[in-house]
Protein backbone atom coordinates (compact mmCIF):
# COMPACT_ATOMS: atom_id res chain seq x y z
CA UNK A 369 0.00 0.00 0.00
CA UNK A 370 1.28 3.44 -0.94
CA UNK A 371 0.28 5.95 1.71
CA UNK A 372 0.44 9.75 1.94
CA UNK A 373 -0.02 11.81 5.10
CA UNK A 374 -0.83 15.48 4.45
CA UNK A 375 -0.03 17.28 7.69
CA UNK A 376 2.47 14.48 8.30
CA UNK A 377 4.60 16.67 10.58
CA UNK A 378 1.72 17.47 12.95
CA UNK A 379 0.72 15.80 16.20
CA UNK A 380 -1.59 13.14 14.74
CA UNK A 381 0.34 12.88 11.46
CA UNK A 382 3.46 11.80 13.37
CA UNK A 383 1.48 9.31 15.45
CA UNK A 384 0.06 7.71 12.29
CA UNK A 385 3.49 7.67 10.61
CA UNK A 386 4.99 5.97 13.70
CA UNK A 387 2.27 3.33 13.77
CA UNK A 388 2.57 2.58 10.03
CA UNK A 389 6.36 2.30 10.14
CA UNK A 390 6.28 0.18 13.32
CA UNK A 391 3.52 -2.16 12.17
CA UNK A 392 4.45 -2.22 8.45
CA UNK A 393 0.88 -3.17 7.55
CA UNK A 394 -2.47 -1.52 7.07
CA UNK A 395 -5.66 -3.58 7.07
CA UNK A 396 -3.63 -6.77 6.60
CA UNK A 397 -1.75 -5.39 3.54
CA UNK A 398 1.97 -4.56 3.63
CA UNK A 399 2.86 -0.87 3.46
CA UNK A 400 5.10 -0.34 0.40
CA UNK A 401 5.76 3.42 0.65
CA UNK A 402 4.98 6.40 2.84
CA UNK A 403 4.99 10.05 1.79
CA UNK A 404 4.90 12.71 4.53
CA UNK A 405 3.94 16.26 3.53
CA UNK A 406 3.75 19.42 5.65
CA UNK A 407 4.66 23.13 5.63
CA UNK A 408 8.07 22.24 7.08
CA UNK A 409 9.70 18.95 6.07
CA UNK A 410 8.36 16.32 8.50
CA UNK A 411 10.77 14.06 10.41
CA UNK A 412 11.23 10.67 8.73
CA UNK A 413 10.71 7.67 10.99
CA UNK A 414 12.96 4.71 10.16
CA UNK A 415 11.07 2.06 8.22
CA UNK A 416 11.45 -1.17 6.29
CA UNK A 417 9.96 0.58 3.22
CA UNK A 418 10.78 3.89 1.48
CA UNK A 419 9.68 7.05 3.33
CA UNK A 420 9.67 10.41 1.53
CA UNK A 421 9.36 13.70 3.44
CA UNK A 422 8.30 16.82 1.54
CA UNK A 423 7.77 20.46 2.48
CA UNK A 424 5.09 22.57 0.78
CA UNK A 425 1.70 24.19 0.92
CA UNK A 426 -1.31 21.86 0.72
CA UNK A 427 -3.12 24.50 -1.33
CA UNK A 428 -0.48 24.08 -4.08
CA UNK A 429 -0.18 20.35 -3.58
CA UNK A 430 2.76 19.03 -5.65
CA UNK A 431 2.31 15.82 -7.64
CA UNK A 432 5.10 14.20 -5.62
CA UNK A 433 2.94 14.45 -2.46
CA UNK A 434 0.26 12.25 -4.02
CA UNK A 435 2.20 10.17 -6.58
CA UNK A 436 0.68 7.73 -9.10
CA UNK A 437 -0.27 4.52 -7.30
CA UNK A 438 -1.31 6.22 -4.03
CA UNK A 439 -3.80 3.96 -2.23
CA UNK A 440 -4.49 5.96 0.94
CA UNK A 441 -4.34 9.68 1.76
CA UNK A 442 -4.65 10.90 5.35
CA UNK A 443 -5.76 14.51 4.93
CA UNK A 444 -4.83 16.02 8.29
CA UNK A 445 -3.32 19.35 7.13
CA UNK A 446 -5.31 22.15 8.75
CA UNK A 447 -5.32 25.48 10.48
CA UNK A 448 -6.77 24.63 13.88
CA UNK A 449 -9.59 26.16 15.87
CA UNK A 450 -8.47 29.36 17.65
CA UNK A 451 -6.05 30.23 14.83
CA UNK A 452 -8.79 29.80 12.19
CA UNK A 453 -11.03 32.04 14.30
CA UNK A 454 -8.29 34.66 14.73
CA UNK A 455 -7.12 34.59 11.07
CA UNK A 456 -10.13 34.14 8.83
CA UNK A 457 -8.14 34.34 5.56
CA UNK A 458 -5.61 31.70 6.62
CA UNK A 459 -8.21 29.27 7.97
CA UNK A 460 -10.41 29.55 4.91
CA UNK A 461 -7.45 29.21 2.58
CA UNK A 462 -5.92 26.09 4.14
CA UNK A 463 -9.06 24.33 5.36
CA UNK A 464 -11.12 24.92 2.20
CA UNK A 465 -8.66 25.46 -0.68
CA UNK A 466 -6.40 22.78 0.76
CA UNK A 467 -9.29 20.34 0.61
CA UNK A 468 -10.02 21.38 -3.00
CA UNK A 469 -6.40 20.58 -3.81
CA UNK A 470 -6.82 17.07 -2.35
CA UNK A 471 -9.88 16.54 -4.55
CA UNK A 472 -7.88 17.67 -7.61
CA UNK A 473 -4.97 15.37 -6.75
CA UNK A 474 -7.37 12.42 -6.59
CA UNK A 475 -9.01 13.42 -9.88
CA UNK A 476 -5.58 13.42 -11.48
CA UNK A 477 -4.91 9.87 -10.23
CA UNK A 478 -8.24 8.62 -11.52
CA UNK A 479 -7.94 10.44 -14.87
CA UNK A 480 -4.57 8.69 -15.35
CA UNK A 481 -6.28 5.30 -14.93
CA UNK A 482 -5.58 4.77 -11.20
CA UNK A 483 -8.02 3.53 -8.56
CA UNK A 484 -9.80 6.18 -6.46
CA UNK A 485 -7.67 6.37 -3.30
CA UNK A 486 -9.11 6.01 0.19
CA UNK A 487 -9.06 9.47 1.77
CA UNK A 488 -9.28 9.71 5.56
CA UNK A 489 -10.30 13.21 6.57
CA UNK A 490 -10.28 14.62 10.10
CA UNK A 491 -13.28 16.80 10.82
CA UNK A 492 -14.13 17.92 14.32
CA UNK A 493 -16.61 18.10 17.14
CA UNK A 494 -16.32 21.86 16.48
CA UNK A 495 -18.48 21.43 13.34
CA UNK A 496 -21.47 21.05 15.70
CA UNK A 497 -22.92 23.32 18.30
CA UNK A 498 -24.90 22.26 21.32
CA UNK A 499 -25.52 23.05 24.96
CA UNK A 500 -23.76 21.37 27.85
CA UNK A 501 -26.91 19.25 28.39
CA UNK A 502 -26.92 17.65 24.91
CA UNK A 503 -25.90 14.21 23.64
CA UNK A 504 -25.92 14.39 19.86
CA UNK A 505 -27.19 11.48 17.74
CA UNK A 506 -25.52 10.54 14.44
CA UNK A 507 -28.14 12.43 12.44
CA UNK A 508 -27.58 15.73 14.33
CA UNK A 509 -27.32 18.73 12.04
CA UNK A 510 -23.94 20.45 11.81
CA UNK A 511 -24.42 24.04 12.97
CA UNK A 512 -20.88 25.31 13.61
CA UNK A 513 -20.32 28.10 16.11
CA UNK A 514 -16.89 29.10 14.71
CA UNK A 515 -15.10 29.45 11.36
CA UNK A 516 -12.96 26.32 11.87
CA UNK A 517 -16.07 24.18 12.39
CA UNK A 518 -17.75 25.76 9.36
CA UNK A 519 -14.69 25.08 7.20
CA UNK A 520 -14.54 21.46 8.41
CA UNK A 521 -18.28 20.93 7.73
CA UNK A 522 -17.93 22.44 4.23
CA UNK A 523 -14.88 20.26 3.52
CA UNK A 524 -16.85 17.16 4.58
CA UNK A 525 -19.52 17.92 1.95
CA UNK A 526 -16.98 18.62 -0.82
CA UNK A 527 -15.15 15.35 -0.05
CA UNK A 528 -18.38 13.30 0.14
CA UNK A 529 -19.41 14.64 -3.27
CA UNK A 530 -15.98 13.87 -4.72
CA UNK A 531 -16.43 10.35 -3.36
CA UNK A 532 -19.87 10.04 -4.96
CA UNK A 533 -18.30 11.13 -8.27
CA UNK A 534 -15.69 8.38 -8.04
CA UNK A 535 -12.62 10.57 -7.53
CA UNK A 536 -11.91 9.07 -4.10
CA UNK A 537 -13.36 6.80 -1.41
CA UNK A 538 -13.58 9.07 1.63
CA UNK A 539 -14.17 8.40 5.32
CA UNK A 540 -14.43 11.46 7.56
CA UNK A 541 -13.88 11.12 11.30
CA UNK A 542 -15.30 13.95 13.39
CA UNK A 543 -12.61 13.74 16.04
CA UNK A 544 -13.29 14.61 19.67
CA UNK A 545 -10.74 16.84 21.37
CA UNK A 546 -7.58 14.73 21.52
CA UNK A 547 -5.87 14.68 24.94
CA UNK A 548 -3.19 14.53 26.20
CA UNK A 549 -1.37 16.45 23.49
CA UNK A 550 2.43 16.49 23.99
CA UNK A 551 4.67 19.48 23.37
CA UNK A 552 3.56 23.00 24.21
CA UNK A 553 0.25 24.76 24.35
CA UNK A 554 -0.84 25.46 20.72
CA UNK A 555 -3.31 27.64 18.82
CA UNK A 556 -6.24 25.24 19.26
CA UNK A 557 -8.99 26.58 21.53
CA UNK A 558 -8.97 23.12 23.08
CA UNK A 559 -5.28 23.38 24.03
CA UNK A 560 -6.07 23.79 27.75
CA UNK A 561 -7.81 20.38 27.92
CA UNK A 562 -4.38 18.81 27.39
CA UNK A 563 -2.46 21.45 29.32
CA UNK A 564 -4.34 20.76 32.58
CA UNK A 565 -3.00 17.20 32.54
CA UNK A 566 0.35 17.62 30.77
CA UNK A 567 1.69 20.71 32.53
CA UNK A 568 1.18 19.38 36.11
CA UNK A 569 2.85 16.10 35.07
CA UNK A 570 5.81 18.27 33.99
CA UNK A 571 5.67 20.06 37.35
CA UNK A 572 4.34 23.25 35.72
CA UNK A 573 1.23 25.36 36.26
CA UNK A 574 -1.70 25.26 33.82
CA UNK A 575 -4.61 27.62 33.27
CA UNK A 576 -8.22 26.45 33.21
CA UNK A 577 -10.65 28.90 31.53
CA UNK A 578 -13.91 26.92 32.17
CA UNK A 579 -15.60 25.60 35.34
CA UNK A 580 -14.76 22.13 36.68
CA UNK A 581 -18.29 20.99 35.79
CA UNK A 582 -17.65 21.74 32.09
CA UNK A 583 -18.52 18.69 29.96
CA UNK A 584 -16.17 17.66 27.15
CA UNK A 585 -15.96 14.93 24.49
CA UNK A 586 -12.39 13.66 24.27
CA UNK A 587 -10.24 10.76 23.08
CA UNK A 588 -6.61 9.76 23.49
CA UNK A 589 -3.98 10.04 20.72
CA UNK A 590 -3.71 6.22 20.75
CA UNK A 591 -7.44 5.86 20.16
CA UNK A 592 -7.49 8.62 17.49
CA UNK A 593 -4.71 6.75 15.65
CA UNK A 594 -6.66 3.46 15.95
CA UNK A 595 -9.72 5.13 14.42
CA UNK A 596 -7.82 6.78 11.56
CA UNK A 597 -6.11 3.49 10.69
CA UNK A 598 -9.44 1.64 10.87
CA UNK A 599 -10.99 4.30 8.57
CA UNK A 600 -8.14 3.77 6.10
CA UNK A 601 -8.79 0.04 5.75
CA UNK A 602 -12.51 -0.52 6.49
CA UNK A 603 -15.15 -1.70 4.04
CA UNK A 604 -17.04 1.43 2.95
CA UNK A 605 -19.56 -0.34 0.73
CA UNK A 606 -22.38 0.05 3.26
CA UNK A 607 -21.80 3.75 3.97
CA UNK A 608 -23.90 5.15 1.15
CA UNK A 609 -23.66 8.88 0.52
CA UNK A 610 -23.01 9.77 4.18
CA UNK A 611 -19.23 9.47 4.59
CA UNK A 612 -18.87 11.09 8.03
CA UNK A 613 -18.75 9.49 11.48
CA UNK A 614 -18.61 10.57 15.10
CA UNK A 615 -16.38 7.97 16.80
CA UNK A 616 -17.02 6.64 20.34
CA UNK A 617 -15.06 9.08 22.52
CA UNK A 618 -15.02 9.74 26.26
CA UNK A 619 -17.86 11.78 27.76
CA UNK A 620 -16.38 13.49 30.80
CA UNK A 621 -15.95 16.77 32.69
CA UNK A 622 -12.87 18.83 33.39
CA UNK A 623 -13.30 17.93 37.07
CA UNK A 624 -13.20 14.21 36.23
CA UNK A 625 -10.07 14.72 34.15
CA UNK A 626 -8.39 16.34 37.15
CA UNK A 627 -9.56 13.47 39.39
CA UNK A 628 -8.02 10.97 36.96
CA UNK A 629 -4.80 13.01 36.98
CA UNK A 630 -4.70 12.92 40.79
CA UNK A 631 -5.40 9.19 40.86
CA UNK A 632 -2.30 8.62 38.70
CA UNK A 633 -0.15 11.33 40.34
CA UNK A 634 -1.63 12.36 43.70
CA UNK A 635 -1.85 16.13 44.25
CA UNK A 636 -0.87 17.05 40.66
CA UNK A 637 -4.08 19.01 40.00
CA UNK A 638 -3.05 21.60 42.62
CA UNK A 639 -0.97 23.17 39.80
CA UNK A 640 -4.14 24.03 37.83
CA UNK A 641 -5.17 27.71 38.18
CA UNK A 642 -8.72 28.84 37.42
CA UNK A 643 -8.67 31.90 35.11
CA UNK A 644 -11.14 33.86 32.96
CA UNK A 645 -10.70 33.76 29.17
CA UNK A 646 -14.00 34.63 27.48
CA UNK A 647 -12.58 34.09 23.93
CA UNK A 648 -11.62 30.47 24.60
CA UNK A 649 -14.65 29.80 26.82
CA UNK A 650 -16.98 31.09 24.06
CA UNK A 651 -15.43 28.84 21.38
CA UNK A 652 -15.40 25.61 23.41
CA UNK A 653 -18.74 26.50 25.03
CA UNK A 654 -20.56 25.66 21.78
CA UNK A 655 -18.92 22.24 21.36
CA UNK A 656 -21.18 19.26 22.19
CA UNK A 657 -20.10 17.35 25.31
CA UNK A 658 -21.34 13.93 24.10
CA UNK A 659 -22.37 11.89 21.04
CA UNK A 660 -24.16 8.54 20.81
CA UNK A 661 -21.64 7.39 18.13
CA UNK A 662 -23.92 4.44 17.26
CA UNK A 663 -22.97 4.33 13.57
CA UNK A 664 -19.24 4.29 14.25
CA UNK A 665 -19.63 1.47 16.80
CA UNK A 666 -21.59 -0.56 14.22
CA UNK A 667 -18.78 0.06 11.69
CA UNK A 668 -16.15 -1.38 14.03
CA UNK A 669 -14.65 1.75 15.61
CA UNK A 670 -13.37 0.70 19.03
CA UNK A 671 -14.73 2.58 22.05
CA UNK A 672 -12.75 4.70 24.45
CA UNK A 673 -10.59 3.65 27.38
CA UNK A 674 -11.05 5.02 30.95
CA UNK A 675 -9.65 8.52 31.60
CA UNK A 676 -6.96 7.13 33.96
CA UNK A 677 -5.61 5.05 31.04
CA UNK A 678 -5.43 8.21 28.91
CA UNK A 679 -3.22 9.86 31.56
CA UNK A 680 -1.06 6.72 31.87
CA UNK A 681 -0.71 6.49 28.06
CA UNK A 682 0.60 10.06 27.94
CA UNK A 683 3.17 9.22 30.63
CA UNK A 684 4.23 6.07 28.74
CA UNK A 685 4.25 7.52 25.19
CA UNK A 686 5.02 11.23 25.38
CA UNK A 687 6.10 12.60 28.78
CA UNK A 688 9.87 12.07 28.38
CA UNK A 689 9.89 13.41 24.80
CA UNK A 690 7.91 16.45 25.93
CA UNK A 691 10.40 17.08 28.76
CA UNK A 692 13.28 16.86 26.27
CA UNK A 693 11.57 19.04 23.60
CA UNK A 694 10.89 21.73 26.16
CA UNK A 695 14.37 21.69 27.61
CA UNK A 696 13.12 20.51 31.01
CA UNK A 697 15.78 17.77 31.17
CA UNK A 698 19.26 17.67 29.71
Ligand SMILES: NC(=O)c1ccc[n+]([C@@H]2O[C@H](COP(=O)([O-])OP(=O)(O)OC[C@H]3O[C@@H](n4cnc5c(N)ncnc54)[C@H](O)[C@@H]3O)[C@@H](O)[C@H]2O)c1
Nearest residue numbers: 375377378379380407425426444445446490492543545546
Ligand atom coordinates in the same frame (compact mmCIF):
# COMPACT_ATOMS: atom_id res chain seq x y z
N1 LIG B 1 -5.98 17.26 17.93
C1 LIG B 1 -7.28 17.45 18.10
O1 LIG B 1 -7.77 17.57 19.23
C2 LIG B 1 -8.22 17.45 16.92
C3 LIG B 1 -9.58 17.43 17.14
C4 LIG B 1 -10.45 17.45 16.06
C5 LIG B 1 -9.92 17.49 14.77
N2 LIG B 1 -8.58 17.53 14.58
C6 LIG B 1 -8.06 17.58 13.22
O2 LIG B 1 -7.10 16.57 13.06
C7 LIG B 1 -6.07 16.99 12.14
C8 LIG B 1 -4.71 16.83 12.77
O3 LIG B 1 -4.70 17.57 13.99
P1 LIG B 1 -3.38 17.78 14.85
O4 LIG B 1 -3.82 17.86 16.25
O5 LIG B 1 -2.37 16.80 14.41
O6 LIG B 1 -2.98 19.26 14.38
P2 LIG B 1 -1.54 19.86 14.06
O7 LIG B 1 -1.70 21.34 14.03
O8 LIG B 1 -0.51 19.28 14.96
O9 LIG B 1 -1.29 19.31 12.58
C9 LIG B 1 -1.78 19.93 11.45
C10 LIG B 1 -0.63 20.05 10.48
O10 LIG B 1 -1.10 20.72 9.31
C11 LIG B 1 0.00 21.46 8.83
N3 LIG B 1 -0.42 22.53 7.94
C12 LIG B 1 -1.05 23.70 8.25
N4 LIG B 1 -1.20 24.45 7.17
C13 LIG B 1 -0.64 23.77 6.14
C14 LIG B 1 -0.45 24.05 4.77
N5 LIG B 1 -0.87 25.19 4.21
N6 LIG B 1 0.16 23.12 4.00
C15 LIG B 1 0.62 21.96 4.54
N7 LIG B 1 0.46 21.65 5.83
C16 LIG B 1 -0.15 22.54 6.62
C17 LIG B 1 0.65 22.05 10.08
O11 LIG B 1 1.97 22.47 9.82
C18 LIG B 1 0.54 20.88 11.04
O12 LIG B 1 1.73 20.11 11.07
C19 LIG B 1 -6.42 18.42 11.76
O13 LIG B 1 -7.13 18.38 10.54
C20 LIG B 1 -7.33 18.88 12.88
O14 LIG B 1 -8.20 19.88 12.43
C21 LIG B 1 -7.71 17.50 15.63
